[in-house]
Amino acid sequence: MEDHLQKFMFSTAPVRGEIVSLHNTWREVLTRRQYPAPVRDILGEMMAACALLSANLKFDGTLIMQIFGDGPVKMLVVQCSSSLAMRATAKFSAELEAEAAKGTQIPFADLLNASGHGRCVITLDPQDRRPGHEPYQGIVPLNGEAGPLQSMAEVLEHYMRHSEQLETRLWLAANTERAVGMLLQKLPGDGGIVPHAGEHDADTWERVCVLGSTLSQEELLKEDPQTLFKRLFWQENVQHFAPAQAHFACSCSREKVGSMLKMLGREEVDSVIDEHGHIEIHCEYCNQRFEFDPVDVVQLFSANDVTVGVTPAASQRH
Template sequence: MSELHKFIFEGLPVRGALVRLTGAWTEILARRQANSATGAWPPPVAELLGEMAAAGVLMQSNIKFNGALVLQVFGDGPVKVAVAEVQHDLALRVTAKVLGHVQPADRLPDLVNVHNKGRCAITLDPRDKLPGQQPYQGVVPLHGDHGEKLARLSDVLQHYMLQSEQLDTTLVLAADAKVAAGLLIQRLPAEGEGNLAGKANEDEIGLNEHYNRIATLASSLQRDELLELDADTVLRRLFWEERLMRFPAQAPRFACTCSRERVANMIRSLGREEAEGIVEEQGGIEVGCDFCGQQYRFDAVDAAQLFASPGDQPPVTSAVQ
């Protein structure tokens, strides 16, 4: 079962979270494999998406937000865009658009940042939008302050959190064909006049030292350990000298928000003329969900009803009891 474990370090402004996506991740890969129209993602793309899924769960779990967190990376490599979406209840889904050839050894710069023009976007999309309310989005480049390419997704997200949220963050991410996992350590903002004035006092210096020590321990976690060891073992090995307060585990899961109604609305947005043209050429309209592989088919009658006025709809009859 997929698990998310959140914890804090007692007496210190440092929090952490560890996620291991097992069943949720293998279901995503199995659905993609079973989709005859697409087939499985190349291993480097699947690894990137697994890391994005783990990172999305970690980031969503740290905010009080009733809506979707959408993590995207896009650029000029063979992967035009990769997306991980995590809902407030930790339901997640991922997809990617791959238009070029992917080599087995390709990593983030090769996949989406060939000419150093790649971007990472994090969007918070409220579930119940107020009139005129727009999603919040932050965008950062896939390079550091001096133009150097960032080699790992964790580097990009650490840079994002520091630049956009002013939060020191340490991330360790890994994924393979069975598990997508991640560890997050984050320094909470200091409070009080010293912080507001931008002055470091002795207490704050000490707290920085605590965060740096814990971040160093987290960074020592190896990829194989993160993928193979259970959460209790990982936390015990890394932080056996620290006092942890752990919260009840949560269970991320795969879930897709696609529906026939949403597809119908998309077809309506094309307009009657274009929809009728597709029906005439192909005999119907078939749309597949990029996230889960579900196929939706609208034949000529279905498509016509999408554009019929309410008065033109056939009457609904019901049996009399």
Template sequence: MMDTLQRFIFENAAVRGELVEISDTWKQIQARKDYPAPVRTLLGELLSAAALLTANLKFNGMMILQMHGDGPVKLLVIECDSDLRLRATAKLSENAVIPEDATLKQLVNVHGHGRFVITLDPKDKLPGQQPYQGIVPLDGDSVAVVIENYMLRSEQLDTKLWLAADEQVSRGLLLQKLPREGGTGVQTANDAEAWNHTVVLASTVRSEELLSTDIQTLLRRLFWEETIRVFEPHHPVFHCSCSREKVGNMLIMLGKPEIDGALADLGKLAINCDFCGQLYEFDKVDCAQLFATDNASDAMQPAGKARH
């Protein structure tokens, strides 16, 4: 069965929702690295969150969710583009010891220095346009709460998330309060009541139910009394955007002296993609060609213009 994201809207409330079920993509991610169970759960929950948030955006580009940590888990990264193509990775500290019941705080935010980062990187940038990036403290005891706090403080959007993941599937539910027509932002008592009502209904779901129930059944079970309009489903897939050219550009950025030193020590460079595990090897001839091509590009730049 294909991975699926189902968008829906409440006809009698200014609330939109999404349910996502990611199985095949999630298994492909796990097949490339063996994560301890608590790390796998965090990464799986962040995976569903990325799909849910990306599907809400009218945006052609890449959304990147990152949790930077000061515990045994140094980094969690999910990348999701506007076609819901996903990749994910986690970096653990060397010799990390991960208890089976480790919490988000114990894994990522031991000393309170953890950070949550959302980056929006447009595909077709205008001249001088930079990716948008929001960085906040890692505020919350779960992935869902961290993102809810970010959305409320940074985007002024009431958002609720329910996330769960195991080795088989990652599922998530998102509810978001819609702005008033005309963009006034003024919420009426009825708006607040409708929002609270839908949140109460959704809050009856438990992690075990999320993990064991397909999203169409969940939609009927949670909101069977509500009038809901559903849209065409989307289908998340695994996709890694790494390439030999991108790795070559990274080596060029490191500079010829550093690369020459590494080649002297190692004979050749072997770089594995953190996301998909693809191996890229560069020997002395390959690296010489990289910098010869780079110098040739410099020479072709018009006078008075620098390379970017």
């Protein structure tokens, strides 16, 4: 099953859409880390949503989506580049793992926004960002006008409405095999298409949103994107664009870990070596392990070669 994202534009109104299906990319995340079912499903929905939002970046760079929770889920992070290279990770309490093992169903708001202080942060980081220039960052609470938001789709619709001033609808789903999603977005003005009456624009937006609302999570996970599209929009005049391929990629490396250790300083690194005999660092995203023994540390602070002592992720499990 291919991982791809399909973009489309409705010809009679400034409304665009996207459908994404992640199989191999999502499985790469799950083979590296074990997540309780509630965390897994939310993280998968974030993966699909991050791909959908990244597809509209107008620069080469990375979109970073973070949820900071104040419930049993402490943090969820997904990174997606403009080329749809993706990685993801999550942190959660041991109590949640035990409850999930019992099959306990925990509502979204209780997982991430138990005390009402959870927040969503989206960062746009251009690859050619000049030194001293901070990346753009938008932050919204996990609360809407009517109280705590109840799903990842609601969170991101709330974010797009308040941070980007764009009317957006999202449908997301994930399980152990796939992370999938669909986005519909109303563009300002004519959206670069043929002129049309304002009333037609409003009718088109409302109509396609009603059609999208007929989708269930089960249907999203069961059907391929082409089938879903034909089922929903077969009567619409739609322009399709070339599909884009998504893939898993982690940017960690022994060189980057070595640079981090150098920033800590020789005294701090030596104190860890004295206490534990070695330094071991795991990448939170791909679970790759980087180990530095006393000889590696000496080489690290006296030379640039830090290419030894890395254990492939395939032999590691948390």
